[in-house]
Amino acid sequence: xxxxxxxxxxxxxxxxxxxxxxxxxxxxxxxxxxxxxxxxxxxxxxxxxxxxxxxxxxxxxxxxxxxxxxxxxxxxxxxxxxxxxxxxxxxxxxxxxxxxxxxxxxxxxxxxxxxxxxxxxxxxxxxxxxxxxxxxxxxxxxxxxxxxxxxxxxxxxxxxxxxxxxxx
Numbered sequence: 001x002x003x004x005x006x007x008x009x010x011x012x013x014x015x016x017x018x019x020x021x022x023x024x025x026x027x028x029x030x031x032x033x034x035x036x037x038x039x040x041x042x043x044x045x046x047x048x049x050x051x052x053x054x055x056x057x058x059x060x061x062x063x064x065x066x067x068x069x070x071x072x073x074x075x076x077x078x079x080x081x082x083x084x085x086x087x088x089x090x091x092x093x094x095x096x097x098x099x100x101x102x103x104x105x106x107x108x109x110x111x112x113x114x115x116x117x118x119x120x121x122x123x124x125x126x127x128x129x130x131x132x133x134x135x136x137x138x139x140x141x142x143x144x145x146x147x148x149x150x151x152x153x154x155x156x157x158x159x160x161x162x163x164x165x166x167x168x
Contacts, residue, residue, distance in 0.1 A: 034109040034167050039160045043153035044103035046146055047117045050124065051096035051103075058092035061085035095120070109167035114154060121147040 036044075065085040099120050106113030125147040131140030154160055 034163070036107050036109070037157070037159040037163050039153045039157040040107060040163060043117070043150050043160075044107045046150045046153070047103045047120070048100050050120075050143075050146060050150075051099045054092050054096040058089035058096075061092075062089040065089075111168055114164070118151060118154060121151050125151075 062085060065083060099116055102113040102116035104113070106117060124143055128140040128144035128147065131137075131143060
C-alpha cells in the first residue's frame with residue numbers, strides 16, 4: 001500500500017529512484033566544462049599559434065634534411081650530421097605538440113595545461129634575446145612580445161586568476 005501511494009505522488013518511472021535522479025542532475029553539473037574568460041582563450045590561442053609556427057619550422061628542417069641541403073654553420077666529422085634537422089624537428093613536434101594539447105586543456109580547466117604553456121613562454125622569451133643578438137631583431141621582438149603577452153594574460157589579468165582559483 002505504501003509503494004502504491006509513492007508511485008502516485010512520484011510521477012516517475014517505477015524503476016527510477018530519487019537518488020538516481022539527483023545523481024544524474026549532479027553528474028550534468030559536474031561534467032559540464034567550465035567556460036574560461038577571454039584572457040585565457042587569447043593566451044591559449046597565442047600559445048597555439050606560437051606552436052604552429054615552431055612546427056612549421058620543424059617541417060622546414062626535415063625537408064632540408066631530406067633534400068640534402070648543406071648547413072655551413074655546422075661543423076662536424078660524423079656521418080649523422082645530415083640528420084640533425086630531422087632530430088631537431090622531432091623534438092620540436094613533441095614539445096610544441098604538447099603545448100597545443102596544453103592550450104586545449106587549459107581552456108577546459110585542467111591543472112596541467114597552464115604549467116607547460118608558462119614554461120615554454122619563458123623558454124621563448126630567453127630565445128628571443130638569442131634571436132636579437134643573432135641578427136633577427138624583428139623576429140626576436142615579436143617572439144618576446146608574444147611570450148610576455150601570453151604570460152600576462154595567464155597571470156596578470158584578474159579574471160584569469162579568479163577562474164583558475166575556482167577550477168583548480
